[in-house]
Amino acid sequence: MARTSIILVDEMLGGSVPEGSSVLFLGEPTVESEIFVYQAFYKNLEMGNEGVLVALSKPPQYMMREFEEYGWPLEEYREKIVFVDNYSMLIGLPSDAEFVVKNPNDINEVIDAIEGAVNSTNNGLLGIASLSMLIDSCGEKKFLENLDRLKRIFKKTKMAVLSFVLWPYEEETIKRINDLDCVIDVKGIEQRVVFGEYFKVSKAKWLDRIEKRSVMFKAIKPGGVRAYIPKILVTGPFHSGKSTFIHTLSTRAVSVDRLGTTIALDHGHVDHAGVSTDIFGTPGQERFDPLLKTLSINAIGIVVLVDSTRPETFERSKEMWQAVWKTGLPVIFLANKQDEPDAKSVDEIKKMLRLPEGIGILPCVAKDKQKVLKAFEELVGLILHKKEEVTEDE
Amino acid sequence: MSDRKLITGIEGLDSILIGGIPARTVSLIYGPPFVGKEHFVRVFAIECLRHGIPAVFVIMDVPSTQLREEMTAIDKNYKTYEKNGLVRYVDAYSMSIGVTEKDKYVEYIPSAIDLAAINLALNRAQQAVMGKHTHHLIVLDSLTTLLANTNSPTVFRFTQVMKGRCKMAGATTVFTMGSGIHPDSDVQLFRGIMDGVIEFKEDQRDAKTYLKVQGFGDTRSRNWVEYNYEKGRLEVTGAFDIGRIK
Numbered sequence: 001m002a003r004t005s006i007i008l009v010d011e012m013l014g015g016s017v018p019e020g021s022s023v024l025f026l027g028e029p030t031v032e033s034e035i036f037v038y039q040a041f042y043k044n045l046e047m048g049n050e051g052v053l054v055a056l057s058k059p060p061q062y063m064m065r066e067f068e069e070y071g072w073p074l075e076e077y078r079e080k081i082v083f084v085d086n087y088s089m090l091i092g093l094p095s096d097a098e099f100v101v102k103n104p105n106d107i108n109e110v111i112d113a114i115e116g117a118v119n120s121t122n123n124g125l126l127g128i129a130s131l132s133m134l135i136d137s138c139g140e141k142k143f144l145e146n147l148d149r150l151k152r153i154f155k156k157t158k159m160a161v162l163s164f165v166l167w168p169y170e171e172e173t174i175k176r177i178n179d180l181d182c183v184i185d186v187k188g189i190e191q192r193v194v195f196g197e198y199f200k201v202s203k204a205k206w207l208d209r210i211e212k213r214s215v216m217f218k219a220i221k222p223g224g225v226r227a228y229i230p231k232i233l234v235t236g237p238f239h240s241g242k243s244t245f246i247h248t249l250s251t252r253a254v255s256v257d258r259l260g261t262t263i264a265l266d267h268g269h270v271d272h273a274g275v276s277t278d279i280f281g282t283p284g285q286e287r288f289d290p291l292l293k294t295l296s297i298n299a300i301g302i303v304v305l306v307d308s309t310r311p312e313t314f315e316r317s318k319e320m321w322q323a324v325w326k327t328g329l330p331v332i333f334l335a336n337k338q339d340e341p342d343a344k345s346v347d348e349i350k351k352m353l354r355l356p357e358g359i360g361i362l363p364c365v366a367k368d369k370q371k372v373l374k375a376f377e378e379l380v381g382l383i384l385h386k387k388e389e390v391t392e393d394e
Numbered sequence: 395m396s397d398r399k400l401i402t403g404i405e406g407l408d409s410i411l412i413g414g415i416p417a418r419t420v421s422l423i424y425g426p427p428f429v430g431k432e433h434f435v436r437v438f439a440i441e442c443l444r445h446g447i448p449a450v451f452v453i454m455d456v457p458s459t460q461l462r463e464e465m466t467a468i469d470k471n472y473k474t475y476e477k478n479g480l481v482r483y484v485d486a487y488s489m490s491i492g493v494t495e496k497d498k499y500v501e502y503i504p505s506a507i508d509l510a511a512i513n514l515a516l517n518r519a520q521q522a523v524m525g526k527h528t529h530h531l532i533v534l535d536s537l538t539t540l541l542a543n544t545n546s547p548t549v550f551r552f553t554q555v556m557k558g559r560c561k562m563a564g565a566t567t568v569f570t571m572g573s574g575i576h577p578d579s580d581v582q583l584f585r586g587i588m589d590g591v592i593e594f595k596e597d598q599r600d601a602k603t604y605l606k607v608q609g610f611g612d613t614r615s616r617n618w619v620e621y622n623y624e625k626g627r628l629e630v631t632g633a634f635d636i637g638r639i640k
Contacts, residue, residue: 027510029510029513029552029555030513030514030517030559031514032514034510057504057505057507057508057510057511058504058505058508059504062489062504062505087505087507090507090543091490091505130510132510133507133508135548136507136509136544136545136548137507137544137545137548139545139547140547165510167509167548167551167552167555168551168554168555169551190562194517195521
C-alpha cells in the first residue's frame with residue numbers, strides 16, 4: 001500500500017492507496033495543485049521510497065529549489081530520485097537529468113522517457129506536476145491518443161501522484177482525465193480574487209463510499225499543505241485566561257490591554273500538526289457582550305475558558321458560550337487554572353455547568369504549552385472530522 | 395479619469411477614444427517592433443498610477459529591474475508608486491537568464507511556459523495591490539513570447555481564463571502582441587476575444603507610423619491616423635474625423 005502523507009488526504013482515501021494507483025489532484029487554474037505532488041513525493045522519499053520526478057515546465061534544478069522553499073531538500077535524497085527533464089532542451093539548456101527529452105513536443109519521446117525512468121526504479125513513486133503541461137506542449141489529440149499508455153505506466157509504480165490544471169479543455173479530455181483511479185478536486189473560493197482554497201475527494205476507485213468533505217488548505221513556505229481553519233474563537237469570562245491561552249498557543253499573537261485586561265480582540269496565528277489557523281479572543285467583560293455575536297461570525301470552532309478557581313463565574317462561561325454558539329459548531333470547554341490549589345476538578349465543573357450531551361470539557365493550564373496544544377488538537381479534531389454528508393460512490 | 399474610462403496619456407488617442415480606454419475592458423495592443431507600442435503601454439500605466447490606479451505587470455521579455463528603470467525614465471515618481479503599494483510584477487523572464495536576486499514587489503516565475511504558475515502569481519499580485527481600489531490595471535507583455543514558447547491553443551485557453559478572471563476582479567487588462575510574426579488565424583483568434591484593439595503600423599514607403607482603433611464602443615475614428623514616435627515621446631499628429639463612430 002502507499003500513502004500521500006498529506007494531512008487528511010490519506011484519511012479521506014481510506015488510510016492508504018493501493019499500489020499502482022494514480023492519484024490526480026485536479027486543480028482550477030487559480031489554485032495551487034502542484035504542491036500536493038511535491039509534498040507526496042518528498043514524504044515518500046522520507047519513508048525510504050525511490051521516485052521519478054518529471055520536470056515539464058522548469059528545469060530540474062529549479063524544481064529542487066522550489067522543494068527547498070517548502071523545507072524539503074531533495075539533495076539529501078538525490079540518489080533515490082530519477083529526473084525526467086522535459087524542459088531544458090526546449091530552451092537549449094544543458095541537463096544532467098537521468099532522462100532528458102530531446103524533443104519535448106514529441107509525446108512519444110516524452111512517454112518513452114517516463115517509462116524508461118519508471119522501469120529504472122524499484123517500485124518507486126511517480127510525480128508529474130502537472131500532467132496538463134503535456135497537453136500544452138504536445139496537443140490535446142496526441143495526449144488523448146497516448147493517455148492509455150500513460151495509465152499502463154502508472155500501474156507499474158508504487159503510486160503515481162499527478163496534478164492537472166483544469167484549463168478549458170475539450171469535454172472528452174476532461175472526461176478521460178477524470179477516469180483515473182483517484183481524483184481530488186482542488187478549488188478556489190473566489191470574490192474578485194481567490195482568497196481561499198480547498199480540496200475534496202471526488203473519486204477513489206478502491207472505496208465503496210466517498211466522504212463528501214471539503215478541507216480548506218493553505219500552501220505554506222516552509223511547511224507545505226496545511227489544513228486551514230480560518231477562525232477559531234476563544235471566549236470566557238473576565239480573567240479566565242483567554243489572552244494567556246492565545247499567547248501560549250500561537251506562533252505569533254497580539255493583544256490590546258489596559259489596566260491588566262483585554263479591551264479589544266486578542267489575535268493569534270497557530271501553525272501546528274499540519275494545521276494553520278487564526279485564533280480570535282473575545283473580551284470577557286460584560287460591557288463587550290453586544291459584540292459577541294458579531295465576533296462569532298465565520299468562526300468554525302469555539303473554545304470556552306472556565307476559571308476553575310471561581311465557581312461564581314461558571315454560569316458566565318456558559319452564557320458566553322450560548323452567545324457565540326450555533327448548533328453543530330464544534331466547541332470545547334477548558335477548565336483552566338487546574339494547577340491552582342483551589343481549582344474545582346473537571347468532573348465537578350462538568351456537573352455544575354450541566355453541559356449538553358456531546359460537549360466535552362478538558363483540564364487546562366493556559367501557561368502550559370503541552371496542555372494548551374492538547375486542547376487545540378482536540379478541537380481541531382472535532383472541526384476537521386465534522387462530515388458534511390456521506391454518499392455512495394458511483 | 396472618469397469612472398468608466400482610463401486616460402491613456404496620449405492626447406490625440408484619448409480624443410479618438412472619447413476619453414480613454416473603457417475601464418474593465420480587455421485590449422490588444424498590436425503592432426510590429428520599434429513603433430512605440432511598448433512605450434504606449436508604459437505611458438498608459440503611468441497615467442493610471444498618477445490617478446491612484448494600481449498596476450500589475452506580467453512580463454516575459456525584460457527583467458522587472460529594467461522595466462522599473464524604463465518606467466522611472468517616464469515618471470520620476472514611479473518608485474513612490476511602488477512604495478505606496480500600487481505596483482507589482484509577475485516576472486517570467488529574470489529567472490530564465492539566471493537572475494537570483496529577489497525583490498519584494500516581484501513574483502518570479504522560472505519560465506514563460508508555466509502558465510499555471512503565471513496565473514497563480516498574478517492572483518497573488520492582484521491581492522497585494524487591490525486593497526480598497528475598485529479598479530486596477532494589468533499589463534501582459536507579451537502574448538508573442540507566450541506563443542513562441544508554447545502554441546496558440548494553450549495560450550488562447552490561458553488568455554480566456556485570464557480575461558474572465560480579470561474582469562471579475564475589476565481589472566482593465568492590456569495584452570501586447572507583435573504583428574508580422576503569427577499566422578493570421580492566430581491573430582484573429584486573439585483579436586476575437588478582446589473588447590478592443592489598438593493597432594500600430596509603419597508604412598514602408600514613407601516610414602510614417604499610423605495607429606487605428608477597433609472596438610471599444612464609441613470612438614471618433616476607425617481610420618488609420620498618423621502618429622509620431624521619437625525621442626521617447628508618442629503623439630498623434632494626423633487628423634481624424636470629428637464625430638462619433640459607433
